[in-house]
Amino acid sequence: MYKNAPNRSIICVDMRCFYASCMAMLAKLDPLKVPIAVVGNLQQKGSIVLAASPPMKERFRIQTGSRLYEIPDHPDIKLFTPKMEFFIKMSMEITNLINQIVPKEAIHVYSVDESFVDLTGTEKLWGPPEETAKSIQSSIYSQFQIPNAVGMGPNMLMAKLALDLEAKKEGFAKWTYEDIPKKLWPVAPLSEMWGIGRRTERALNNLGIYTVGDLAHADLSMLENHFGVMGNQLYYHAWGIDLSPLEAHAEEPISFGKGQLLTRDYDSRCEILVVILEMCEDIARRAREAFQVGRTISLGVRYSKNVFGGGFHRSHTIDEPTNDTMKIYKVCKRLLEAYYVEKPVRQLSISISNLESEHSMQLSLFDEQKWKKRKLGETMDYLRSKHGSTAILHAVSYTEAGTAVARSELIGGHQK
Numbered sequence: 001m002y003k004n005a006p007n008r009s010i011i012c013v014d015m016r017c018f019y020a021s022c023m024a025m026l027a028k029l030d031p032l033k034v035p036i037a038v039v040g041n042l043q044q045k046g047s048i049v050l051a052a053s054p055p056m057k058e059r060f061r062i063q064t065g066s067r068l069y070e071i072p073d074h075p076d077i078k079l080f081t082p083k084m085e086f087f088i089k090m091s092m093e094i095t096n097l098i099n100q101i102v103p104k105e106a107i108h109v110y111s112v113d114e115s116f117v118d119l120t121g122t123e124k125l126w127g128p129p130e131e132t133a134k135s136i137q138s139s140i141y142s143q144f145q146i147p148n149a150v151g152m153g154p155n156m157l158m159a160k161l162a163l164d165l166e167a168k169k170e171g172f173a174k175w176t177y178e179d180i181p182k183k184l185w186p187v188a189p190l191s192e193m194w195g196i197g198r199r200t201e202r203a204l205n206n207l208g209i210y211t212v213g214d215l216a217h218a219d220l221s222m223l224e225n226h227f228g229v230m231g232n233q234l235y236y237h238a239w240g241i242d243l244s245p246l247e248a249h250a251e252e253p254i255s256f257g258k259g260q261l262l263t264r265d266y267d268s269r270c271e272i273l274v275v276i277l278e279m280c281e282d283i284a285r286r287a288r289e290a291f292q293v294g295r296t297i298s299l300g301v302r303y304s305k306n307v308f309g310g311g312f313h314r315s316h317t318i319d320e321p322t323n324d325t326m327k328i329y330k331v332c333k334r335l336l337e338a339y340y341v342e343k344p345v346r347q348l349s350i351s352i353s354n355l356e357s358e359h360s361m362q363l364s365l366f367d368e369q370k371w372k373k374r375k376l377g378e379t380m381d382y383l384r385s386k387h388g389s390t391a392i393l394h395a396v397s398y399t400e401a402g403t404a405v406a407r408s409e410l411i412g413g414h415q416k
Contacts, residue, residue: 001239007154011119011151011152012114012156012159013116014168015140015146015148016031016147016148017031017054018090020052020080022083025145031053035059037078090144091113116160119132130174134172149163149170156242158176158242159175160194162175180216184238203226256292256294257298258350259350260348265304265306267344272348275402278403280325280326284328284352284377285381287355291357293355294356295319297315299350300347300348305346311347317354323358
């Protein structure tokens with residue numbers, strides 16, 4: 001089974017309670033001793049807890065996803081609002097620290113608080129990979145005061161499993177293929193394993209498969225008949241086998257989209273179109289930066305709960321792919337006119353898909369008007385990247401309906 005399986009030295013580094021640990025560092029607190037919660041908005045009782053330190057979880061049963069009103073009034077508890085810009089900067093600095101030990105190609109940033117690192121070959125410079133992994137772990141804590149856990153394995157899957165199932169409790173864990181029967185196969189429910197969601201778990205349970213061991217010893221052809229290619233992956237993952245290279249998870253985009261929950265009900269088409277134009281500008285900019293164009297443009301509208309919700313999601317495919325803001329906007333406008341009923345709107349979503357490389361449009365760039373529009377878009381993108389997203393805006397963004405100015409102060413929907 002393992003004769004031709006990868007046998008590298010991969011680690012998965014996870015910053016424990018990252019947001020809470022960052023705020024603890026700023027406030028000179030110990031996140032492993034002080035109950036800390038990072039809350040989206042301290043003025044709204046229903047606001048969500050974005051991160052909680054271990055003492056907050058253990059003493060007060062407050063988890064990520066809890067609500068502000070659930071947090072008891074206790075003198076030991078420290079509450080903070082997020083500083084997203086600082087969190088991202090900290091994440092980048094931690095990556096830079098790891099980059100001092102391995103080249104950038106050996107680092108895959110999986111999320112703001114989690115990275116995979118390939119230590120294969122570093123033994124010639126730094127000694128045994130296990131000691132190098134522990135050195136990275138201690139360096140992150142000594143330099144940034146961010147507690148972290150490290151899982152190590154012969155591939156990305158095994159490193160992640162070692163992290164999730166053991167290292168998050170013990171601090172460090174190294175798994176080998178020999179560990180699979182005693183450490184992975186007893187795992188239940190199945191959704192405890194990375195890569196298996198609740199829906200897949202239910203489908204497997206219906207087949208009489210309840211543990212990872214059951215999955216490893218299931219009939220492969222039966223799994224493939226039920227789940228297709230994913231059935232093959234599930235089977236081999238249950239044996240700890242993962243053939244994907246480190247960069248395999250950094251996939252090319254299949255669409256560019258944006259969703260926005262409005263801060264109030266928008267009652268008129270004119271107001272709704274203001275936000276749609278702003279969203280089209282953002283999507284088109286991202287497509288231009290990636291040198292991608294799209295043929296299919298989609299608009300989603302959700303009505304206010306005050307009128308019992310509902311809405312629509314419609315798409316239109318155009319003949320010539322585009323990343324031009326106004327072309328995308330005009331399609332969205334037509335979709336709104338065709339399907340919108342006079343109800344207050346609370347949520348919008350827009351995307352372009354059916355993508356292809358912008359270079360496929362090269363011949364049409366001889367059209368002078370198209371060329372001028374592309375250069376105008378490039379110039380606006382440059383000004384925004386150099387001077388900020390509000391350096392140049394459509395005039396309607398400064399009306400009461402505009403959201404671009406207010407959202408420029410946010411990262412991920414939270415204050416910078």
